[in-house]
Amino acid sequence: MSNSLHSSGLAQRDNLIRRLLTLPIRHLQQAVGSLGGLWRTPFTSVMTVFVLGISLALPATLHLFVKNAQQVSEQWDSASQITLFLKLSTNKKSAQNLVKRISLYTEVDEVHYISAEQALKEFKLLSGFGQSLEYLDKNPLPATLLVTPTKRFSQAQAANELLAKLKKEREVEQGKLDLEWLTRLEAIAQLIENIVIGVALLLCLSVVLIVGNTIRLAILNQKDAIAIMKLVGATDSFIQRPFLYSGMWYGIFGGILSWLAVTLLALYLTGAISQLTDLYQSNFKLQGLAISEVLLLISFAVLLGLAGSYMSVRKHIRTIEPNAD
Amino acid sequence: MISFNNVNKTYPGGFLALKKVNFSLQAGEMAFLTGHSGAGKSTLLKLISMMEKPSSGSIKVNHTELAKIKYRQIPYVRRGIGMIFQNHNLLKDRSIFENVALPLIIEGVSHKEIRKRVETALDKVHLSAKLKCYPHMLSGGEQQRVGIARAIVNKPPILLADEPTGNLDPKLSLDIISLFEEFNASGVTVLIATHDLGLIARMKYRTLTLRDGTMINDGIVDGLSTNNTQTFGVTYE
Numbered sequence: 276m277s278n279s280l281h282s283s284g285l286a287q288r289d290n291l292i293r294r295l296l297t298l299p300i301r302h303l304q305q306a307v308g309s310l311g312g313l314w315r316t317p318f319t320s321v322m323t324v325f326v327l328g329i330s331l332a333l334p335a336t337l338h339l340f341v342k343n344a345q346q347v348s349e350q351w352d353s354a355s356q357i358t359l360f361l362k363l364s365t366n367k368k369s370a371q372n373l374v375k376r377i378s379l380y381t382e383v384d385e386v387h388y389i390s391a392e393q394a395l396k397e398f399k400l401l402s403g404f405g406q407s408l409e410y411l412d413k414n415p416l417p418a419t420l421l422v423t424p425t426k427r428f429s430q431a432q433a434a435n436e437l438l439a440k441l442k443k444e445r446e447v448e449q450g451k452l453d454l455e456w457l458t459r460l461e462a463i464a465q466l467i468e469n470i471v472i473g474v475a476l477l478l479c480l481s482v483v484l485i486v487g488n489t490i491r492l493a494i495l496n497q498k499d500a501i502a503i504m505k506l507v508g509a510t511d512s513f514i515q516r517p518f519l520y521s522g523m524w525y526g527i528f529g530g531i532l533s534w535l536a537v538t539l540l541a542l543y544l545t546g547a548i549s550q551l552t553d554l555y556q557s558n559f560k561l562q563g564l565a566i567s568e569v570l571l572l573i574s575f576a577v578l579l580g581l582a583g584s585y586m587s588v589r590k591h592i593r594t595i596e597p598n599a600d
Numbered sequence: 601m602i603s604f605n606n607v608n609k610t611y612p613g614g615f616l617a618l619k620k621v622n623f624s625l626q627a628g629e630m631a632f633l634t635g636h637s638g639a640g641k642s643t644l645l646k647l648i649s650m651m652e653k654p655s656s657g658s659i660k661v662n663h664t665e666l667a668k669i670k671y672r673q674i675p676y677v678r679r680g681i682g683m684i685f686q687n688h689n690l691l692k693d694r695s696i697f698e699n700v701a702l703p704l705i706i707e708g709v710s711h712k713e714i715r716k717r718v719e720t721a722l723d724k725v726h727l728s729a730k731l732k733c734y735p736h737m738l739s740g741g742e743q744q745r746v747g748i749a750r751a752i753v754n755k756p757p758i759l760l761a762d763e764p765t766g767n768l769d770p771k772l773s774l775d776i777i778s779l780f781e782e783f784n785a786s787g788v789t790v791l792i793a794t795h796d797l798g799l800i801a802r803m804k805y806r807t808l809t810l811r812d813g814t815m816i817n818d819g820i821v822d823g824l825s826t827n828n829t830q831t832f833g834v835t836y837e
Binding site for chain 2: 500504509511596597
């Protein structure tokens with residue numbers, strides 16, 4: 276302290292510039308140094324990294340599940356078809372006219388016209404009433420339009436709005452959207468997503484606590500060294516830096532490990548899934564984690580590691596006081 | 601450089617370690633602090649280095665009123681004080697070089713400068729050859745000298761030593777003390793706590809004597825006259 280008092284302002288400025296220049300190098304050195312510290316206690320470090328990796332692998336796997344489930348339900352979206360029954364009074368020409376008008380809707384992807392005769396033919400074929408239907412003197416079935424909305428309007432809410440709009444056409448007697456199963460599916464997907472978020476939050480909390488505890492033990496192990504450093508004038512932030520870097524390394528390695536675990540799990544499941552999807556003649560392919568997701572996973576792990584170590588460092592470093600004995 | 605004004609220190613539990621201690625050391629002065637075990641020597645050093653806070657009274661170190669120092673500023677006060685301990689307080693898992701370099705690393709001194717200053721400091725304590733050794737590879741006297749090198753490496757204006765010769769034989773003790781004399785000659789204020797009265801007697805330096813927390817003597821102690829040795833009675837083997 277007094278040294279700086281004696282030196283001139285100019286020298287102090289030079290000092291400051293030099294310090295700013297050496298700061299990144301110093302941080303890098305401490306980061307590498309704390310990596311070495313983890314290396315010196317391999318068992319503890321590996322255990323912590325594994326706990327971290329596995330804890331994060333669970334939410335990551337659930338995320339993968341939700342992501343792939345979404346992919347599957349997107350394929351089902353074509354099923355959200357609107358059936359319009361036309362009034363019996365509607366003749367063929369005005370029906371064709373309606374088809375033209377509806378296909379001009381921006382919400383509509385495709386319109387398929389089924390005439391009353393066609394409907395009756397199909398009904399005879401499929402219902403098994405066959406000949407008995409011959410006794411009808413009049414075709415009781417209306418002409419039908421099958422309207423496929425565009426992808427954007429396939430979601431329950433939007434499809435419902437489209438249905439309301441279509442019902443306003445004067446030729447339409449009745450409209451039907453098989454919505455219930457779609458809303459149910461969406462509700463289930465929402466529930467799963469909420470469960471994923473809840474479980475993920477709990478696991479993240481446990482990650483923070485585990486890292487916090489590991490760092491706490493590391494601090495207590497270094498108690499004497501910390502006291503000595505305080506004696507020769509180290510600030511708390513200088514002492515805590517290596518521990519924060521340890522937290523960061525735990526996060527990095529834990530994140531990488533969880534990515535590996537999820538990838539291995541996906542690989543393991545791919546065989547079984549392709550067998551299943553072949554049976555359903557689906558073109559479903561299991562998607563792994565994208566690079567952006569991997570990076571997000573690792574940076575999130577780093578964030579949790581830092582949070583855990585910061586918690587411990589704040590709590591414990593200040594309480595270690597040097598004594599000369 | 602160091603001044604105590606009516607300083608009292610009571611430890612939790614009511615033990616009165618220091619009672620109304622008054623003294624001051626000028627810049628560049630060298631003095632011994634003595635007294636039997638439990639007389640308050642360590643407490644006094646701890647108060648200077650801010651390991652403990654006085655219960656009352658004021659302490660000035662290095663032109664700074666310690667009562668005004670906040671927790672975050674304590675490290676900067678300690679950087680102006682070189683401390684030496686009986687048990688050396690070295691980092692066992694670091695080399696001698698790294699141990700001595702510690703105060704400089706903490707202050708953010710450049711690598712080149714650190715190397716230069718550590719070599720100079722180790723040269724002063726005649727340990728240049730042990731740069732790469734680890735503390736356990738050195739003898740007690742050598743470890744003590746490493747501690748001294750660490751205390752002086754950042755050129756603090758004050759040196760405090762707590763029983764620096766505690767475990768050393770008389771010849772080594774004298775070597776250590778002459779090191780302190782060298783630093784003192786270059787203007788450093790030195791305060792050495794010791795109960796090695798023979799050593800003090802040979803030196804003829806100003807001596808502060810504590811008994812049961814009270815400063816009972818302040819002046820040159822002539823250890824050969826029975827007068828002062830009697831003060832401590834049988835405490836000295």
